Amino acid sequence: MVSVRLSHLKKFSCCLALGSALLASSLPASAAVGFWQSIQQKGVLRCGAATAAPYVMRDAKSGEYSGYFAELCRDFGENVLKVKVQFVDANWDTLVAGLQSDKWDMALGLNQTPERALAVAFSAPAQDYQVSFLINKQNPKMEGVTNKLADLDKPGVTFAVMSGTSQDKAVTAAIKKGTIMRLPGNDETRLALMARRADVLVDASDTNHLFALANPDWAKEILPVPALAKQGVSFGLPRSITEADRDVIDIYLTQRRATGEIDQLVNKASMEANAAK
Incomplete structure (x- = not known):
């Protein structure tokens, strides 16, 4: 009786070892180590x-x-x-x-x-990527604004954005009182801000960050709260x-x-x- 049980135990152990070997061989090398x-x-x-x-x-x-x-x-x-x-x-x-x-x-x-x-x-x-705003610090309309979206979303404030972009989609959904100026390209939106035809430039945060660093004398980047498309x-x-x-x-x-x-x-x-x- 004991010898029979030992025989079954040996067979069971061999099956376990074989199964483990097959499983290990089926895993990618990166998963194994x-x-x-x-x-x-x-x-x-x-x-x-x-x-x-x-x-x-x-x-x-x-x-x-x-x-x-x-x-x-x-x-x-x-x-x-x-x-x-x-x-x-x-x-x-x-x-x-x-x-x-x-x-x-x-x-x-x-x-x-x-x-x-x-x-x-x-x-x-x-x-984090998100849509950010860029303003001209010398623009009287922007005096005292904070990062709260409500401070900027007011009648008489114009937002320049490249037409058809994800930024356009995000600002369209968020802005209720201001005016949205849709332009064909980044150069046009930046020129609109610099010429004060627009009060706020809407773009991706990394792009606006680059532009703000290049123009520290007048440009200020704002990450709006609540965040847009973060x-x-x-x-x-x-x-x-x-x-x-x-x-x-x-x-x-x-x-x-x-x-x-x-x-x-x-x-x-x-x-x-x-x-x-």
């Missing part, structure tokens, strides 16, 4: 990069990447993972597909949207990444954001972008 550990074994972190100042910029002559997302990717790879960092040329149409097809390990500067979340995972936001801007990651591995990049970004280091990188990149124009 951890996503970041697999990159450390390869010695290279591949960063998919589509250019858009101040997120990612590329010098036409040297091919060197800069911009605050490029700097974060380089720092994370070299100083956290202790590996080389390789930037892979991409465009905004291929960033998500490149993650899915393993052409790169992280995608730089992706806005968090529900549609993208069906295909990829996101890190914690490095910064989205986190993050690293895109493979959707299969584990929660533990995502914690690694999330902790890195959260700490750097809390200390103001990312804001410093944004300002540096914005000034570089203005200098290059």
Whole structure:
């Protein structure tokens, strides 16, 4: 009786071992050893990069990447993972597909949207994208305004926005008392503000930030409350990444954001972008 039971026990143990081996062999290598550990074994972190100042910029002559997302990717790879960092040329149409097809390990500067979340995972936001306002500080109409939307949404206040954009959609839904001036391009909206044909320039916060830094004597950026079209801007990651591995990049970004280091990188990149124009 005992020998029979031992025989069954041995067969059961063999089946367990075989099943475990088959399961392990069916898992991707990155899942078996951890996503970041697999990159450390390869010695290279591949960063998919589509250019858009101040997120990612590329010098036409040297091919060197800069911009605050490029700097974060380089720092994370070299100083956290202790590996080389390789930037892979991409465009905004291929960033998500490149993650899915393993052409790169992280995608730089992706806005968090529900549609993208069906295909990829996101890190914690490095910064927030939102629609912002730019005003002329010398305009008497703007005296004493705060970041409250109600301070600006008044009769006699004109908002200049590029027609048909997401900014146009957001400001149209928010502004009830002011006048909206829809123009064909960014140059026209900026000229309208500078000539005081418009009182408020409506654009993406990163674009307005660049313009405000280039014109500190008269330009002031306002992030309205309540926020308009606010989205986190993050690293895109493979959707299969584990929660533990995502914690690694999330902790890195959260700490750097809390200390103001990312804001410093944004300002540096914005000034570089203005200098290059």
